[in-house]
Amino acid sequence: MSDVQTVSRISLRVNGQSRELSIDNRTTLLDVLREHLDLVGSKKGCDHGQCGACTVLVDGRRANSCLLFAVAMEGADITTIEGLGADVGMHPVQSSFVDRDALQCGYCTPGQICSAVGMLAEVGAGWPSAATEDLGSQSITVDANEVRERMSGNFCRCGAYANIVPAILDNAR
Ligand code: FES
Numbered sequence: 001m002s003d004v005q006t007v008s009r010i011s012l013r014v015n016g017q018s019r020e021l022s023i024d025n026r027t028t029l030l031d032v033l034r035e036h037l038d039l040v041g042s043k044k045g046c047d048h049g050q051c052g053a054c055t056v057l058v059d060g061r062r063a064n065s066c067l068l069f070a071v072a073m074e075g076a077d078i079t080t081i082e083g084l085g086a087d088v089g090m091h092p093v094q095s096s097f098v099d100r101d102a103l104q105c106g107y108c109t110p111g112q113i114c115s116a117v118g119m120l121a122e123v124g125a126g127w128p129s130a131a132t133e134d135l136g137s138q139s140i141t142v143d144a145n146e147v148r149e150r151m152s153g154n155f156c157r158c159g160a161y162a163n164i165v166p167a168i169l170d171n172a173r
């Protein structure tokens, strides 16, 4: 009989709450969120890191949770769409998505919003993208091209892009 350890005990901080659980070592962060913690806002679109529907913030940086093994996340601070929304009201990016009607079926929307929040933080930190024209500038001007480039990992299969871009731009000024 094998003595290989297949189950691990992990501690995460999820949406400001400490969570401890025992999981199979092969479990992804996305499955931990959805199947173990009942946080079903993060969606499983492709399960291959190609659509962005599962995007969450890990220690403040956006990441595809379907590509992360939960055991590697020990001690991490995870924010999902449920954590951005909080009881006290919507996050400004969420409000803009509503105001701009930036959704159709809404399946991709949680990932889009988490990604937009992470993207805006990256801009604020001065990180350039492939669309940034002036790499020497102290502050990056966010225009539609910047939004499209930086959000290119998030697909919307029903095509709400025309409203997603202005919803994000509303938060970039
Ligand atoms: S479900 Fe993770 S990128 Fe598609």
Ligand code: FES
Pocket (backbone or CB within 6 Å): 102, 103, 104, 105, 106, 107, 108, 109, 155, 156, 157, 158, 159, 160
């Ligand atoms: S709103 Fe339907 S996939 Fe994005």
